[in-house]
Amino acid sequence: MLAKSYTKLCDLFPGFRKSSRKQMYQLMAYGYRKRDWTFMNYGYAPDSTTAELVLHADDEINRYCIQLYHYIASAVELRGLKLLEVGSGRGGGADYIKRYLDPACVVGxxxxxxxxxxxxxxxxxxxxxxxxxxxxxxxxxxxxxDIVLNVESSHCYGSMSDFLAQVKRVLKPGGYFMFADFRNLEQLDELKEQLEQTGMRRITHENITPNVIKALDADHGRRFAHIQRGVPKMLHKLLREFAGNKDTWIYKGFQTGDIVYQNFLLQKV
Ligand SMILES: C[S@@+](CC[C@H](N)C(=O)[O-])C[C@H]1O[C@@H](n2cnc3c(N)ncnc32)[C@H](O)[C@@H]1O
Structure with missing residues (x-):
């Protein structure tokens, strides 16, 4: 109920959305500095026909969050390219891409x-x-x-159009924009329109909500336990909402189709 009202307020006042989210991320990074929390996305579980991604033992714990990055970023061969991640959070995704996909550099x-x-x-x-x-x-x-990557960050922005203009500006001609995030279903057409308006060529567009739900199901126990042991009890409910645990508003939204998780690959022509 509270989460839904907050989201409504954010939709009405994009400036409030931007600043309130910033305070939240500032507080989380200040209050929890341990290295055992490096990703802040809902994750991705591939279809059963896809070969399992091979990870080092240390990375297994973040498998689902890593798979989201891998799925989005492996759409283009990154070796030797310069990649910018916008909204890099606690750095797990940028680190994974640099270590596994061998771009020349990654800037978060x-x-x-x-x-x-x-x-x-x-x-x-x-x-x-x-x-x-x-x-x-x-x-x-x-x-x-050469590449701009943006994973589960844009729903916090004050102006998506301003962000997209910046993406286009910093990309080299021929460069790629790899984008994944969720929206309320009724905001999907607006998102498509905003991407269309950039003039960048759409290479792929996919609804990956089923893969995100599958990942949240598979990763539920780890997320739940991490919150239980890592933060004071009074914050558990709030953080479970943030983590997309099964009983939450966002998880139910994915299930009913009211919230949809999208993946786009665009190219600057
Ligand atoms: C849900 S987290 C995702 C982080 C990371 N991409 C991941 O998947 O682990 C969203 C991130 O976007 C960042 N963010 C939100 N609005 C931003 C803005 N206007 N400019 C830069 N970063 C922003 C937040 O600070 C936060 O780190």
């Missing part, structure tokens, strides 16, 4: 200074860096990246 940008500081302290990987910055006014030169 996030408007939570605390999250960026955390990443700068936690990761020591050659070619991987993190900088503070706002998706709606990216601190990079025109045409400086």
């Amino acid at each position: 940008v996030d408007y939570s200074d605390n999250a960026v500081n955390l990443c700068q302290e936690h990761y020591c990987v050659k070619g991987l860096s993190f900088v503070p910055g706002d998706a709606e006014s990216l601190p990079f030169n025109d045409q400086s990246f």
